[in-house]
Amino acid sequence: MYNRNNFDVSKYFIVGPENTLDRNVEKIIEAVIEEGFTFIQIRSKVASARELIDLCVKTSDIIKKLNKEDQVSLVVNDRLDIVLAARELGAKVDGIHVGQTDIPVEVCRKYLGEDSVIGLSARTEDLIDYVKAKDTTDIDYFGAGPLRPSTSKPDCGLNDNGEIITRSFEEIKILKESSDIPVVLGGGVKIFDLKDLADTGVDGFFLISAISQADDPRLAARNICKEWEKSIRK
Ligand SMILES: Cc1ncc(COP(=O)(O)OP(=O)(O)O)c(N)n1
Ligand SMILES: Cc1ncsc1CCOP(=O)(O)O
Numbered sequence: 039m040y041n042r043n044n045f046d047v048s049k050y051f052i053v054g055p056e057n058t059l060d061r062n063v064e065k066i067i068e069a070v071i072e073e074g075f076t077f078i079q080i081r082s083k084v085a086s087a088r089e090l091i092d093l094c095v096k097t098s099d100i101i102k103k104l105n106k107e108d109q110v111s112l113v114v115n116d117r118l119d120i121v122l123a124a125r126e127l128g129a130k131v132d133g134i135h136v137g138q139t140d141i142p143v144e145v146c147r148k149y150l151g152e153d154s155v156i157g158l159s160a161r162t163e164d165l166i167d168y169v170k171a172k173d174t175t176d177i178d179y180f181g182a183g184p185l186r187p188s189t190s191k192p193d194c195g196l197n198d199n200g201e202i203i204t205r206s207f208e209e210i211k212i213l214k215e216s217s218d219i220p221v222v223l224g225g226g227v228k229i230f231d232l233k234d235l236a237d238t239g240v241d242g243f244f245l246i247s248a249i250s251q252a253d254d255p256r257l258a259a260r261n262i263c264k265e266w267e268k269s270i271r272k
């Protein structure tokens with residue numbers, strides 16, 4: 039029922055109510071899906087559990103209404119409880135995205151089941167080591183980055199000295215070549231990065247602000263999808 043055997047991380051939009059400049063989150067999600075995005079992550083560090091569950095149910099309804107349940111996957115950032123609660127209310131939430139300090143992948147797999155999508159993130163250089171040393175059986179894709187400092191996640195790429203370490207396209211290419219599961223890259227990604235990103239061979243990009251803070255999110259999503267498709271075809 040969930041999309042584990044059939045998901046596309048190529049055009050991956052992350053959003054929560056704190057990202058949209060007070061504009062309606064569902065409307066932006068609907069526009070982004072209509073324009074061609076293939077993967078949606080609900081992520082909020084401020085919304086209540088009820089708000090998150092409600093947003094999951096509404097997003098699942100949008101995907102269903104657009105008849106894209108097989109083409110567009112929906113996951114929740116960090117919150118296993120929200121995935122389970124939204125499913126209980128009938129939403130098709132395909133899985134979860136977790137990072138290094140979140141609920142372990144094995145625990146997510148146990149509660150979500152074999153057909154759920156589970157993404158894991160870490161800094162690009164840590165993932166290069168991770169793929170060599172660890173078992174990736176329960177992980178369906180890697181979220182890596184950042185490419186640039188991210189205003190949506192200011193701690194992304196922060197090292198122990200308080201510096202933001204961004205990743206070069208060359209490192210991203212090395213990660214992609216060493217990984218046996220899909221790699222999606224994000225953190226400060228803008229439309230003008232897509233060609234270089236596509237050239238690294240990564241399976242997709244993820245972003246928040248390039249769409250959620252754009253004057254016209256629908257137009258931004260359309261242009262970003264077109265640019266990615268053009269870039270991977272070259
Ligand atoms: C696709 C994707 N990649 C990376 C992240 C970051 O996850 P994490 O490091 O756990 O940080 P938070 O997003 O929880 O602040 C992500 N969410 N999605
Ligand atoms: C969730 C997340 N994880 C790593 S960077 C990031 C935020 C990306 O947002 P933006 O595209 O606005 O930099």
Ligand SMILES: [Mg+2]
Binds near residue numbers: 115136138140
């Ligand atoms: Mg997390």
